[in-house]
Amino acid sequence: MTEVQIKNFSAGSGRPFVLVAGPCVIEDYTGVMQIARSLKEITKRLDIPFIFKASYDKANRTSIDSFRGPGIKQGLEILSEIGLELDVAVMSDVHSPSEAELAAEVLDVLQIPAFLCRQTDLIVAAARTNRPLNIKKGQFLAPWDMDHVAKKARSAGNPQVLLTERGASFGYNNLVADFRSIPIMQSLGCPVIFDATHSVQLPGGAGGASAGQRQFAPILAKAAIAAGADGLFLEVHPEPDKALSDGPNSIRLDELEPLLNQLKAINNALIKPERNP
Template sequence: MKHLKALFKEQYNPDNFFLVAGPCVVENEDLLMTVAEKVSGICKRLQIPYIFKASYRKANRTSIHSFTGVGDVEGLELLQKTGQAFNLPVTSDIHSAAEAAMAAAYVDVLQIPAFLCRQTDILLAAAETGKVVNVKKGQFVSGEAMKFAVEKIQQAGNNQIILTERGTTFGYQDLVVDYRNIPIMRNHGVPVVMDCTHSLQQPNQSSGVTGGNPQLIGTIAKAAIATGADGLFIETHPDPSKALSDGANMLRLDLLEELLEQLVRIREAVKENVNA
């Protein structure tokens, strides 16, 4: 995947999975710097290519009272500053075609939210920026059907594509992960990421705040590596109970290092088995 090598530069490691990680949303500069410093240090030691992630704005909140961001430009500037401070590529999601060019001036990867994965105008606008485009598979879409999102971006002249699995709607208040989607989406010729935190969401709670099962993040991540995922997406926060968005399904920052160590060993074992 040539675009991954260009994205990670000297951090590129084809023998390992890559990581997309950070807090759900830009809360303040201190939070971004704290998480980026901690995670980048771990990833350097374990030779894991790393993309720093935080949303500059959260547009798809259940409740009108939910935190949405510190302001678009301020949030994007903080993301860019964080990436520059630790020499990391950065990513954030966009929610309309008009946001694509604005966000592309600050980030390296444009993320398309799962709810919007079929929106042609957003996919084309993201593709036309020339940035890497990471499309999250909708909770209502099969892995096979994601080939159409890939085709839309390619038709706009951009082959820098990542697909992310994030679970499938199961009833009204739960998600399940169909791991068949990882090899199926890899067959579209693009790297595939497993979103280990949003796939554990419990949406549509009566409180208006999405619930989650963070104690299963490790289970989701380990199974994803075993089934061939190229990368993992993990939202993390020093104290998820105080996070301003999606705290119910984020991994506590001090638990990340041990999990990544386990995942690197699983990756090595899987590779050895394939090459045996």
């Protein structure tokens, strides 16, 4: 497996797992900075490698009236300040080839959204920035199909590829997580992140917006770590019911640290002790 270097840590190097966390979208500067600072403090206490993620533009919202974020210019300015002030890695979605180079000036990791994971020009443009990529598996793809996706990035000379499992379409407005996908995608040579909060999303389940079942996200997160995931993706918000995007499947910020403690215990149980020579 290719280790992916992100600032001062590696994903896919074994334990501990990497945490990708933050609100779905940048709602305002003050709020997103407070969330990032809290996440930095929690992960520092628990010694968990951390990537802060928030979208500057949610281009795939259900409704034309849905909040999309501040846009690329203001959003990247905010993410740059978070990265510099808190000394954390930052990640956000890119939606078009023209965005990739500009986003790479700020972001430590470029994320390819699930709906766009087969867009060759986007993946190649993102890969050519030489930033690590986090490519989300489309809800419409089998895990082994991501081999072709990863090869597109590698063809551009960039082996720094993370793959993220985020559930597969399972009938109307529902997703299902298949934990076989974790070792299958790892066998493609990429570290695998499990997105526990998007996996409990109910796409379009609220009519003009997506619904979700956030109460099941911790269960899926624990199962993913037990299955050997290299990292977790969790959307986190202080008041999920007031979040402007993906609130129904987001974890409350004040419930995160107890969950991470449980996840670390599971993770530690999987670590084989070193033998004395």
